[in-house]
Amino acid sequence: MAIHNEKPFEDEICAHLAANGWLYSPTDHEADAVYDRQRAIIPSDVFAWLEATQPDTLAKAIRPATAERDREALLDRLVKSLDAPFETSGGLQGGTLAVLRRGFESVPHKFAMAQFKPADDLNATTNAAYAAMRMRVMRQVHYSTKNQKSIDLVLFVNGLPVATIELKTDFTQSVHDAMRQYREDRHPKGEPLLSFGRRALVHFAVSNRDVQMTTKLEGVATRFLPFNQGDDGRAGNPVSATGSSTAYLWERVLQRDAWLNIIGRFMHLEVSKTVDPVTGAVVKRETLLFPRYHQWESVTKLIETARDEGPGHKYLIQHSAGSGKTNSIAWTAHQLSTLHRADGSKAFDSVIVVTDRTVLDSQLQDAIRQIDAKTGVVWAIESGSGSKSERLAEALSKRAPIIVVTIQTFGFVAEKLGSLPDMSFAIIADEAHSSQTGTTANKVKQVLSPEEAADLDDGGEVDLESLLAVQMQSRSNATNISYFAYTATPKAKTLELFGRADADGRPKPFHLYTMQQAIEEGFILDVLKNYTPYRVAFKLAHDGHEVDDEAPLVDKSAAVKQLMNWVRLHEFNISQKVRIIVEHFVSNVAWRLDGKAKAMVVTGSRREAVRYKLAFDRYIQEAGYGDVAALVAFSGEVRDDELSPEPFTEASMNPGLKGRSLPQAFATDDYQVMLVANKFQTGFDQPLLVAMYVDKKLSGVTAVQTFSRLNRMATGKEFTCVLDFVNDPDVIRDSFAPYFRDARLSEVSDPNVVVDLRAKLEAFGMWEWHEVEAAARAQLLEQGNNAYFAAIEPGRSRFVTRLTDALVGHDAEEAERLHLFRSDLTSFVNAYDFLSQVINFENTELEKLNIYARGLARLIREENMRVPIDLTGVELVTYSVKKGEDRDIALIDADVEIDPPGGGEAKKLKDPQLVMLEEAVAQLNQLFDSEDFTDADFVGMATHVAGKVREQEEITQQRKANTEKQFLASPDLTAAVVTAIIAARENNGKMADELFDDRQKLGQFVAIIGKLIYHHGAAA
Secondary structure (H helix, E strand, O other): OOOOOHHHHHHHHHHHHHOOOOEOOOOHHHOOOOOEOOOOEOHHHHHHHHHHHOHHHHHHHOOHHHHHHHHHHHHHHHHHHHHOOOOOOOOOOOOHHHHHHHOEEEOOEEEOOOOOOOOOOOOHHHHHHHHOOOEEEEEEEEOOOOOOOEEEEEEEEOOEEEEEEEEEOOOOOOHHHHHHHHHHHOOOOOOHHHOOOOOOOEEEEEEOOOEEEEOOOEOEOOOOEEOOOOEOOEOOOOOOOOOOOOOHHHHHHOOHHHHHHHHHHOOEEEEEEEEOOOOOOEEEEEEEEOOOHHHHHHHHHHHHHHHHHOOOOEEEEEEOOOOOHHHHHHHHHHHHHOOEOOOOOEOOOEEEEEOOOOHHHHHHHHHHHHHHOOOOOEEEOOOOOOOHHHHHHHHHHOOOOEEEEOHHHHHHHHHHHOOOOOOOEEEEEOOOEEEOOHHHHHHHHHHOOHHHHHHHHOOOEEEHHHHHHHHHHHOOOOOOEEEEEEEOOOOHHHHHHHOEEOOOOOEEOOEEEOHHHHHHOOOOOOOOOOEEEEEEEEEEEOOOOOOOOOOOOOOHHHHHHHHHHHHHHOHHHHHHHHHHHHHHHHHHHOOHHHHOOEEEEEOOOHHHHHHHHHHHHHHHHHHOOOOOOEEEEOOOOEOOOOOOOOOEOHHHHOOOOOOOOHHHHHOOOOOOEEEEOOOOOOOOOOOOEEEEEEOOOOOHHHHHHHHHHHOOOOOOOOOOEEEEOOOOHHHHHHHHHHHHOOOOEOOOOOOHHHHHHHHHHHOOOOOOHHHHHHHHHHHHOOOOHHHHHHHHHHHHHHHHHHHHHHHHOOOHHHHHHHHHHHHHHHHHHHHHHHHOOOOOOOOHHHHHHHHHHHHHHHHHOHHHHOOOOOOOOOEEEEEEEEEOOOEOOOOOOOOOOEOOOOOOOOOOOOOHHHHHHHHHHHHHHHHHOOOOOOHHHHHHHHHHHHHHHHOOHHHHHHHHHOOHHHHHOOHHHHHHHHHHHHHOHHHHHHHHHHHHOOHHHHHHHHHHHHHHHHHHOOOO
8 A cells, every 4th residue: 555645644643642551453443333423432431431440439320230221321421411511601511521520420420530630649549540541542433423434533531532633644635635624524513523512622634744723613614723833933843854744743742641631721611702893793602722732832831840940930931912822821820820849739829910901810710610610719809899908918818829910910919929938929921011100100110211211201001021120120039939921022121031041041932932923824914014104204494593603502302302393293294194094094994894994093192192183083074084983092181282271181082982991982883093192002902903004103122012903813804004104114124023033132131231331421520429329328228309319419410510511612522422421321220220130240339329320310311401492483394295115024034133131332422523424414315305316425425525625725724714604604615615516527417417506405505515514524
C-alpha cells in the first residue's frame, strides 16, 4: 500500500499513543461490539473504570441475579445524564463534560466517572483513581446509526468519547478537505457521537502541516479555529526534521496528563445572550470553550514554572489583541489559586486580578463553578455591601482564592499587601486602562513620558503597567509576590520589569502570541492596509509690528507650540477637516455592515474635541445628513471662554445619552461617530468600528493602541480605513513594527547613564549640596510642602535668572544649553526611578539628588515658565488640506527592537550652524511651497549661495559692523546673493528662475541667506 494515504498516518499516531499510556487495539475498528453506536460509548471501558475505582457501589447496583438487566439500566442512566440539557446559567447539568466532572446517579447510587489529577500526592486513594483512568484511541469508528460512515480516530476517557479526528495526508489532500468533510458529511443531527457537548467535546481536522478544531458541528456553518503552534511569530507550524509538523498534537497535547488537564481544568460551557451588532437579532449561544494552542501552552507553562519557582517572580505574557486574553487570564487565575507545593501547602494564599473588564468576574465564576463545583472562590471587591477597604480586608484575611479589583483600587491593594509579609500572592495584571484623577494619577506621573504626562493632564488615561511600575518601586525585592503581566503592547520599561533574560541577557516575554499570527489566523484585522495621509498647509500673517532689536528673544519652542495650538483650534481648520470626515464617512463607510458601520475621530485635546463636536453637528445639519450623529468623549469640564461662559461636559454635549454610558449609547443605532480626546483610545472594544480619522500626533505604543481599536472582527467586517491629518505614515508603520512579531529591547539599560547625567547636571552649578540634603530631609521626614519648596526654590531662581539673561542678551547658545539642562534633569529622574527598581545603586547621594531633582524639574518645566505670547493680530492667510496617496503600510516580517528606558547617551547640544541651516531649509520649503524641490535641493542651494556670499570681504566686514536688521537691509548683501544665484544656475536652474521671476520671493530668499550668514556663517 502506498505510503501517501492516511493509513500510515493513523498508524503513526496510534502507535505513539499506545506507547504512552493510551489503550489501543489495531482490531478495535473491526469489532463493532466494542463501540455502542446507539449510546455512543464503550460500555466495557465504563464498567472497567467503575470496577477499578468503585467496586463496592458497583456490586450493589449490579446484582448477580439480574446482572444483565442492571448493567443495561445503569448504562441507560449514564446516557440520560449525557443527554440532559445544559443549565441555562452556564453551569453543567448534562453532557460529557458534566458527567466526567460530576458523575451520574442511579438511585440510590452515585458514580464518579473520572478522577482528574489531584493538586498534590498526599491522598493515596485519589492518586490510585487517577492512575486508573482509561484513555483509549479507536480507528475507523463506525459512528452512524444510519449508515456505515466512519471517523478516522475517536478518543475516549473511561468509555466516554471526548474527541474525534479526521486525518488528511498532505501528499494527497489538505486540512481543508478534513474541514469540508466535517461540514458536509458529518452533520450532527441524529448522531449521538457528534451532538454538541453530549458526547465528543472537540473535533480536530489534522494534516501533516496544519491542525484546526471546533467544538460545535453545525453543517456548512461550522466554524473551525486554528490549533497551531505558530511558526516564528507567523501562522502555521514550524517545519519538523523528523516527521509531521503537527506531531505536537499527539506528542504534547494528547499526552495523558496534558489531555486530562485540558478536560478537567480548561474546558467549560459559556452561555451568553448577545445582540448581533450587524443584524440586531438576539442570539443565545452555547459555546464549549476549548483552549487555543497558545492559550493552553501559556497557561500550562506559567503554572508549571510558578510551581517550580514559587512566589517572588515576574512573568510577561505578550498576547496580541484577538488572543482570547480574558479566558487565558481566567484559566491562569483559577489554576494559580489551586496550585500546591510538593508538601501540600498552597503556592499562593490569594490570586489578585487587576482588570477593568467586569465580564471577567462572571466568566471566572462560571468557569470555576463548572470545573470545581465551588462558590465563593471569586471575590469582586468593586461589588457587594460595605466599603471597598472593608471587603478587601475581609477577602485577604480569609485568604480568598481569587480577588478581582479594578485599576482604581489597586493602589490600595498594594498598600495592604505590604502589611502581610507572611502571606504569598500572585498578581495578574490585565491590560486595562481607566481615566485617573487624584493621588493615583500623581503617583503614576513619575514613570510617564512627557507626552503621556501631557495627555494625562488633559484628561487622559493611565495604563496599568505604569501603575505597577510605581507599586514595584516600593516593593522591588518582594519575595512573596509574583507578577503575571498580560499585554499586547509592552513598553520598554515593561520588558525590563517583567521580561526574562534571553541568551544575550536581553529581557523577552515569557510567552508570545504575535499580532502577525493573530492577523494571519483571522482573529483580528490588519488596520494599516488602507491608510490615507492628508497634508495640512497654511500661512500666518501678523499685523506688521516689528520686534525691537533690544527686546528679549522669544522662546522659540513655546512660540511654535502656542501658534500651532492657535491654528489647531481655529474654526476654519476644524470645519475643513469635519467636512472631509463627514463626506468620507457618508460615501465610503456608513453603508457598510448593513448600514451599521461606525467611526472614531481622534482629536488632539479636550478643547479640540469640544470644537469638533460643535462643528460636526453644524455641518451634518447644514448638509442634511440627519442619519449621522456623533458623540463626544472627554474627561471632566472644558472651559473655552471664546465659545461660552459655561464649561462644557460630556453630559451637556451628549444630551441623547438618556442615562446610558457612552459605550452603551455608541453601540446602538443612535450614533455612528465618536469624537474622542484622550479617552477610549485604549481598552475599548467596538467591533463595528470601521474607520478612524486621526488629528492627533501619535507614535510608539500609543499609536498601536489607538489604531488597534479598529481591529476587532464583526459579521461581514473585512475592511477598515484610516484618514490621518497629522502623522507621517512611516512613523505609524515604525510604531507597529516592534509589536508585529515580538517586542525586544535593543539593549539592556545601562545604569551608568544615571551617574553620567548627574555629572553633567552638576557642572551647571544649579544647586548647593546642602539644598539637596534639605529637600531629601523634608520629604523623608515628612516636614511638609513648604520645607521641600524652600530647599528647591534657590535652584529654580538660579535657573530662571540665567535663562532670562540669555534671552535678553541674545545668547542663543546659552539659552539652548539651559533648555537641555531642563531636559536632562527630567531624564535623570526618569532613569533613576526606573533603574532603581531593578538595580541597587548602593548610593544614598543618588537617592537624595533624585528627590531634589524631581521637585526642581517640576518647578522649571516649560509650561510652568511659559509666558503667553500675544497672538492679537495673527491671521490665517492661506489654508489647504491635500489628500495624499492611499497606502498599504501593513507590516511584513518586521524585525525591530525597542530602545531601553533611561538608556542611551545624554542629550547633546546641536551644532548652531546646523540649527540655522535647518531653520533656513524649513523657511525655503514654505517659500517655494512646491513639490518640485526636495530638502536636499534647499540644502544645496543655501550652502552654495551662503558660501559664495561669505567669500566677499566687504560682506564679512558689514556682518561684524552692523546689527542684524542693518545687515539684512544692505544693498551689498542683495547684490552678492544675486551674483551667487547666477553662479548656481547650472545646478539649481529652476529654483534660480523662480527667484528671478518673483521679486518678493527674491527678497525673502536674500533675508533667509542673510540670517544664516549673520548668525553662524554658511554651513560647513
